[in-house]
Amino acid sequence: MKRPGLLLLLLLFVPAAYVLGLLLRSTSTELSWEQPVRVLGTSTPVAVRAVNPHGVRDFTAILRQGGKQYIVFQRSEPAKRWAWLRRSEMPRSYQFEAGSRLAPGVTDGKAELVVEAVSNDFLARRSQLVQAVEIQTKPPxxxxxxxxxxxxxxxxxxxxxxxxxxxxxxxxxxxxxxxxxxxxxxxxxxxxxxxxxxxxxxxxxxxxxxxxxxxxxxxxxxxxxxxxxxRKRFRSREFNLSSSFLNKVVSELDPRGTGDLLQRFRRINQEMRQANNRTLYELRSKTADRPLFQGPFLPLAKSAPQAQFCDYRKYKYQGQVIDEQVHLGFDLASTQQAEVPAGNHGQVIFAGWLGIYGNAIVLDHGLGVQSLYAHLSQIQVKVGDLVNRGQIIGRSGSSGLAGGDHLHFGVQVDGVAVNPLEWWDPAWLEKRILSRYR
Ligand SMILES: [Zn+2]
Structure with missing residues (x-):
């Protein structure tokens, strides 16, 4: 009599243990927006990340407004309620469009976007993510x-x-x-x-x-x-490098570098130049939303241009071209350690060391217009200072990638270098810029 009893017990116990196992192993779904969703138009792309080791059986996106709801997206998979699942499903991304085209009753104003996921396992737990949104269907x-x-x-x-x-x-x-x-x-x-x-x-x-x-x-x-x-054709210029210049540049800008002199110079002229130009580009975010400049920019007093905007430079050493770069400013030479005036009214947004530009100052003049003063021997302003047109902000020098004492002057518009010649020209400024908004 003992044996059939044990068998019966086993027959009951095994399925019960199986169900208990399924129960205990059931999970819920972690839902998150892949990009913030605040505003929906007629048909706005939305992406939702769903993490569930057992996968998602049903995924639904609903737009709710004023007590009404509209299903804008649905995706289902075969149920695996009784399957003994391995926890192996990868996170999933659901991409769909939500907006008034898919929910014809919604009007411009406040609404709610709801996404729901049902776990693909025994308990089929329901998870929800709710986001307040604004419906805006009037296109720009x-x-x-x-x-x-x-x-x-x-x-x-x-x-x-x-x-x-x-x-x-x-x-x-x-x-x-x-x-x-x-x-x-x-x-x-x-x-x-x-x-x-x-x-x-x-x-x-x-x-x-x-x-x-x-x-x-x-x-x-x-x-x-x-x-x-x-269209404009820019000049080509040869730039002859001497050993003493290379030594000066390398020991100042890359004192612990490895490789031979030319390799070290090329790294400075290429990689460091690129990184420094990136820094200048990123300063675009620090601009006033109104013009601070008044009238044309001032050049360095009694100076002669040595290099122009967009000179295509071939760097030569011992008769060989070893590098090529574009010069994105004007080089102005005056006397040694000449006083450098602010080109226009503005605010100091950078004052310090900037690699190939040496000691440098960047002024913001508003509307994305910014000016650069490089290779200085002295900086007489600090970040945040408001400066007037013509105010002395530093002294010229030869810090950074510079052979002799000069001022490298640059202008950039929303981070992109432009020809300073225009900004020195009162007629151009009046006709091409100021008359556009006066
Ligand atoms: Zn220069």
């Missing part, structure tokens, strides 16, 4: 000032436009760059905009400036800029 629209914008390769242009509808970002796109817009300084509201943009010296054939406006729902509108582009 643009009206570009029809006055022709005349620009020169390597120079600066300004375009005025109005933007309406729902927009959060607007500006000008040219080549690989995007230039922000600012409220027109003479306008009473933010819909009237002005963008200063650089025409890159290496602008590709067929590239044209385009005004854009967009919002976080994914809606974007583009408009052409009526313009005339004057």
């Amino acid at each position: 629209s643009l009206l570009v000032d029809d006055m022709q914008v005349v620009v020169t390769q390597g120079g600066t242009g300004a375009v005025a436009f109005s933007v309406s509808g729902y927009w959060t970002e607007a500006g000008v796109r040219l080549g690989p760059h995007e230039f922000r817009s600012f409220q027109n300084p003479t306008a009473k509201d933010a819909s009237r905009r002005i963008t200063l943009f650089a025409v890159p010296h290496d602008l590709g054939a067929g590239e044209k400036p385009i005004v854009f406006a967009r919002n976080p729902t994914g809606a974007q509108v583009l408009a052409p800029v009526p313009h005339q582009l004057i």
Whole structure:
């Protein structure tokens, strides 16, 4: 009589243990937004990450507004409720579109986006993620000032436009760059905009400036800029390197470097130059949203230009070309340790050591316009200082990648180097920049 009893017990125990195991092993799903979701338009891309070692059986996205709800996305998989699962499922990304096109009853205003996931295991636990959103279906629209914008390769242009509808970002796109817009300084509201943009010296054939406006729902509108582009050929210059110059540069900029003199020089001229230019580019975020500059920029007094904007330099050593670079500023030589004036009214946003530029100062003049003073022997200002046009901010020198005492002066617009010649010219400034927003 003992044996059948034991068998019965086993027959009952094994399935019970199996179910208990399934129960204990059941998990829930961790849900998160892959990008923040705040605003939805007619059809806005949304991505949700779901982590569940047993996978997700049902995934649903619902838009809720005023007591009504609309399913905007659904995905199901065969149920594995009774399967003894290994915890091996990789995290999943659900990508779908949410907005008024998929929820015809919603109107502009507040709503909720809800995503739900059901675990693909015995307990089928339901997990939820709720996000308050704003429905905004009015697309941005643009009206570009029809006055022709005349620009020169390597120079600066300004375009005025109005933007309406729902927009959060607007500006000008040219080549690989995007230039922000600012409220027109003479306008009473933010819909009237002005963008200063650089025409890159290496602008590709067929590239044209385009005004854009967009919002976080994914809606974007583009408009052409009526313009005339004057192509410019830049100079080629040979730059002869002496051993004493190489030694000076290497011991100052790379004292613990390895390799021979030329290898060390090339690293400075290439990698360090690139890193320093990156720092200058990133200073674009530190700009005033109104013009601080007034009138044309001041050059260094009684100085002679030694190098121009966009000189294509061939670096030669013992008759061999060992490197090539583009010179993105103006080199002005005066007397030794000459007083360096601020080119215009502005604020100091960088003052210190900047690799190949040596002791350097960068001033912000607002609307993305910034000026650089490099190779200084003395810095007489600090970050945050407000300076006036003509105020002495330092003294010229030969720190960094410089052979003799001179001032390297550069201008950049939203991080992109432009030809300073234009900014010294009162007629150009009035006609091409100031008249656009006055
Ligand atoms: Zn220079």
